[in-house]
Amino acid sequence: MRVLARMRASSTFVSGTILTAAILLIAALAPILAPYPPNAQRLTGGLLPPSPEHWLGTDQLGRDVLSRLLLAAQTDLGIAAAAAIAPFAIGVTVGLVSGYFGGAVDWTISRVTDTVIAFPFYVIVIALVFAVGAGAPGIVVAFALVGWVGYARVLRAMTAALRDAGWVRAARGGGLSHARVLLRHILPNVLPQAVVLLATEIVLIMVAIVTLGYLGLGIQPPTPDWGTMISDAQPFVTSHWWLAAVPGLAVVLVGVALSLLGDGIGDVLRVGAPAPRTRRGRVRSGPRDRRLRGSRGGRSGGGAPGAAHGAPGAVRGATSAAPALGAAPAPGAVRVRGLRITAERPGALVDGIDLDAAPGEALGIVGESGSGKSLTLRALLGMPPGGTRVAADELSIGGRVGMVFQDPMTALDPLTRVGVQLREAVDAGPYSGPDRGARVRELLAQVELRDAERIARSYPHELSGGQRQRIVIAMALAGDPAVLLCDEPTTALDVTVQRQVLDLLDGLRRRRGITLVLVSHDLAVVAGTCARIVVMRDGRIVESGKTARVVRQARDPYTRALLDAVPVLPDPAPPRPVPGEPEGAAPVASGPVRSGAAADPAPGAAPAPVAEAPALLEARGVAVRYGERTAVADVSFALPRGGALGVVGESGSGKTSLAHALVGVLATAGGEIRLAGAPLPARRSRAQLRRIQLVPQDPASTLNPRLSVGAALGELLRVHGTGRGAADPRAAVRDRISELLGLVGLAPEIARAFPNELSGGQRQRVALARALAVSPEVLVADEPTSALDVSVQAGVVDLLRRLQRELGLGLVFVSHDLAVVHELCDRVLLMREGRVVEQAGAEFFRAPRSAYGRELLSAVPRMPRG
Numbered sequence: 001m002r003v004l005a006r007m008r009a010s011s012t013f014v015s016g017t018i019l020t021a022a023i024l025l026i027a028a029l030a031p032i033l034a035p036y037p038p039n040a041q042r043l044t045g046g047l048l049p050p051s052p053e054h055w056l057g058t059d060q061l062g063r064d065v066l067s068r069l070l071l072a073a074q075t076d077l078g079i080a081a082a083a084a085i086a087p088f089a090i091g092v093t094v095g096l097v098s099g100y101f102g103g104a105v106d107w108t109i110s111r112v113t114d115t116v117i118a119f120p121f122y123v124i125v126i127a128l129v130f131a132v133g134a135g136a137p138g139i140v141v142a143f144a145l146v147g148w149v150g151y152a153r154v155l156r157a158m159t160a161a162l163r164d165a166g167w168v169r170a171a172r173g174g175g176l177s178h179a180r181v182l183l184r185h186i187l188p189n190v191l192p193q194a195v196v197l198l199a200t201e202i203v204l205i206m207v208a209i210v211t212l213g214y215l216g217l218g219i220q221p222p223t224p225d226w227g228t229m230i231s232d233a234q235p236f237v238t239s240h241w242w243l244a245a246v247p248g249l250a251v252v253l254v255g256v257a258l259s260l261l262g263d264g265i266g267d268v269l270r271v272g273a274p275a276p277r278t279r280r281g282r283v284r285s286g287p288r289d290r291r292l293r294g295s296r297g298g299r300s301g302g303g304a305p306g307a308a309h310g311a312p313g314a315v316r317g318a319t320s321a322a323p324a325l326g327a328a329p330a331p332g333a334v335r336v337r338g339l340r341i342t343a344e345r346p347g348a349l350v351d352g353i354d355l356d357a358a359p360g361e362a363l364g365i366v367g368e369s370g371s372g373k374s375l376t377l378r379a380l381l382g383m384p385p386g387g388t389r390v391a392a393d394e395l396s397i398g399g400r401v402g403m404v405f406q407d408p409m410t411a412l413d414p415l416t417r418v419g420v421q422l423r424e425a426v427d428a429g430p431y432s433g434p435d436r437g438a439r440v441r442e443l444l445a446q447v448e449l450r451d452a453e454r455i456a457r458s459y460p461h462e463l464s465g466g467q468r469q470r471i472v473i474a475m476a477l478a479g480d481p482a483v484l485l486c487d488e489p490t491t492a493l494d495v496t497v498q499r500q501v502l503d504l505l506d507g508l509r510r511r512r513g514i515t516l517v518l519v520s521h522d523l524a525v526v527a528g529t530c531a532r533i534v535v536m537r538d539g540r541i542v543e544s545g546k547t548a549r550v551v552r553q554a555r556d557p558y559t560r561a562l563l564d565a566v567p568v569l570p571d572p573a574p575p576r577p578v579p580g581e582p583e584g585a586a587p588v589a590s591g592p593v594r595s596g597a598a599a600d601p602a603p604g605a606a607p608a609p610v611a612e613a614p615a616l617l618e619a620r621g622v623a624v625r626y627g628e629r630t631a632v633a634d635v636s637f638a639l640p641r642g643g644a645l646g647v648v649g650e651s652g653s654g655k656t657s658l659a660h661a662l663v664g665v666l667a668t669a670g671g672e673i674r675l676a677g678a679p680l681p682a683r684r685s686r687a688q689l690r691r692i693q694l695v696p697q698d699p700a701s702t703l704n705p706r707l708s709v710g711a712a713l714g715e716l717l718r719v720h721g722t723g724r725g726a727a728d729p730r731a732a733v734r735d736r737i738s739e740l741l742g743l744v745g746l747a748p749e750i751a752r753a754f755p756n757e758l759s760g761g762q763r764q765r766v767a768l769a770r771a772l773a774v775s776p777e778v779l780v781a782d783e784p785t786s787a788l789d790v791s792v793q794a795g796v797v798d799l800l801r802r803l804q805r806e807l808g809l810g811l812v813f814v815s816h817d818l819a820v821v822h823e824l825c826d827r828v829l830l831m832r833e834g835r836v837v838e839q840a841g842a843e844f845f846r847a848p849r850s851a852y853g854r855e856l857l858s859a860v861p862r863m864p865r866g
Contacts, residue, residue, distance in 0.1 A: 003268060010267045012267060013260075020257040023073070024077070033070055034067035038063065039063065047059070049240075056246055065229075067224075076227075079209055084147070084198060087151065088151060090151075091147070096190070099163060100182055102160065113153060119146075125146060126215075128145060139212065147205070155190055155193075159186055167702045173693065175686035175716075189705075193266065199262025203254070209225070213225040213227020214227040215227075216231070226250060229244075332358075332398055333358060333515070334355060335396045337354050337392065338392055339376065340392065341539075350376055354541070355376070360510075363516070364533045365518070365520075367536035368789040369759065370759075376536075377519055379392075380395070380483075382401070397482075400483070412471065415459075417457055422471070422474060425474075430480055431480075440452075440456060448470070469489060481514065484514050484517070488520055491520075493816075494649075495861075497650065497651065521790060522790070523790060526547075533550045542556045542559065547864070552864065566863060569818060569819050614677075617638075617674070617810055619636050619637050619658075622635045624661050630834055635654075635834075635836055642805075642808050644813060644824055644825040644827070646828045647814045653834065658814075659782045663689075668682070691778065693771035695764075699766065708751065709750050764785075768800075768803070772807075784800075785815065786817065818845070818857060822842070827839065
């Protein structure tokens, strides 16, 4: 049904299908539709013009042009289709194998491909036709030998890009064979582009057939062919132009039809096409204040692509039935009355909310995903998403508006140096000074980025997450905004960088008097930054007020539920000084120290791991390298059965690399990993892979978008033997799928859903169910709660705790959220720059031995105490 809906929705597919079907029908019925035999000659009636007797006239031999045109369509289309099949099959296979396996296989195939491409296409085709013989067999063989390279190159590049995609890694980690991963997972995702290429190649083959016929190397007379018809008409092109024009027009018409069909099939087969991106964090020039009172407008398309500047001026797409008058707002003041945002589907996305922010105030908006927080900010910015409609009794903002979006990598052009992007932001703002470079340096200084020259020359990928977020803030400040809107600006940052960004925003507010509107699902972040809080749910405000009152005396049950879901860290104990140790250094831990163990920046070393029970999973001096760079160095720990180890540290500390090495996704460069006392080899068997399963950070990227939940789980179950030997294997698999979904708290009906139809919490639970499908002994969870709302996060943590208790699973929990680690784990492994700084139990959260541990804990946002 989804495919049929996409077919009907694609005008390209509909028009291409109709045109192609009409051409194919005419070609199939050519012997019936032709008014005369195509080769019947009447020398006395040669070169007759079009007439009722001969609609397209006759050629020099008196043959009916229309009849030959129809039979030529049947001939040329048939040969083109036959000649396209072999290159398509060969090219797709070669491209998949080359891109997936890489290494020596890719190198060898690429050299063969380059050799074939080095020869001019028509020269090699003509040579092959001469060698094999003119006519249809020669054409088919020639294209089978040379036509595959285009598919191979494109499919190779696409497969290489997908090879490291999360859902491909998950399929391999689940023990699926290479052949199944290629055919079941990668091929369906590259097939749309391959089909588009096929339609294009058929057109090219058609043109080549016509060209060979024109040269006398294609279809041999007297068989009708468009190429020979054009060749025969060449002497008469000035006097009887239609003899050459009509077959030429037929070739063009076939090309247009197949191109439309190919593009349409690609549209139908594509899943989850991304919405157009916009450039973030800019401020658009305009009047100093923006007011909307009683204005009326139509549907908003969200602005032009590539322009997500702030919008001082009238809000586009806003309507109101009740005009209101008033004085211009003070610079930085925000006033919203009766804001309503609707879309094509029934119901309001944001329904009648009221907001106020005084100049220089920090206002926090909290709520779960789907509550309308980000939509409200987009309405304040004046750039609602496409397909939405904004209405307000009053929406006024004093001065310019800037916006800082959640993910700086999507806000920055990856191919442009950040200095150039900052200069563009300066040009878009009110700056009128002659030296734009000085303004860029000034902005970098305002966001506390040192070494401005190096930063300006850098590309986004060369900067850390915190540096990229500061660049986006600088771009928002380039237009001298009076109001700064921040949409989840610290979600993906570790606690130390998060604290730096929050301090920066608060400092900018205090120094420049900017009004700050901060959206977050992290109540602790908002409570520590904002003086007032607004709590949203389902597009409505359920509670608002001063932060202290809302946090300590919440009136609405939903607010209380959010507060109850926030994990709480214990208050840290004051560090105990060690005699003879410099002030501020980490106390030296008692106990033996492993040779080569990592040292904290301050004097002191991490103690050797201590296992309180026989180790289920053990790492001994594990190292991971990417080329010359060492990501993990000499990491050791022991995880008992049923135990939970939290791996913490800032971004770049090696946490994820260690997790991937544990599950076998990355090869270790040193040391060994042991499971139940037995060392795991570099290339693990299917049985070994299934015993340690990964729960990924972003389940949306690790669930194949073309497989339903039931199909994804069922594939793993069948591969690992579920239902084998049962009276009804399919029923056994279905029952096991329902059991797995129930185990993670999901209804059986979820099995029919696709990943894009699930919420973040549901996708994370599906990822857990997939990991549990193969009955693992150890779960390695990599940041599984980093982007989840606090209530959903609490549900996932409770689920992991229950599964650990009921199934006896060992758990390695990688996270930068220390509060969640405290709630879930009984031991902590603290990493920095790939090395272990400290290992400890629950006492780490009150009295860490290392200075780095104390630094991390002090940076964690904490809820105000009642």
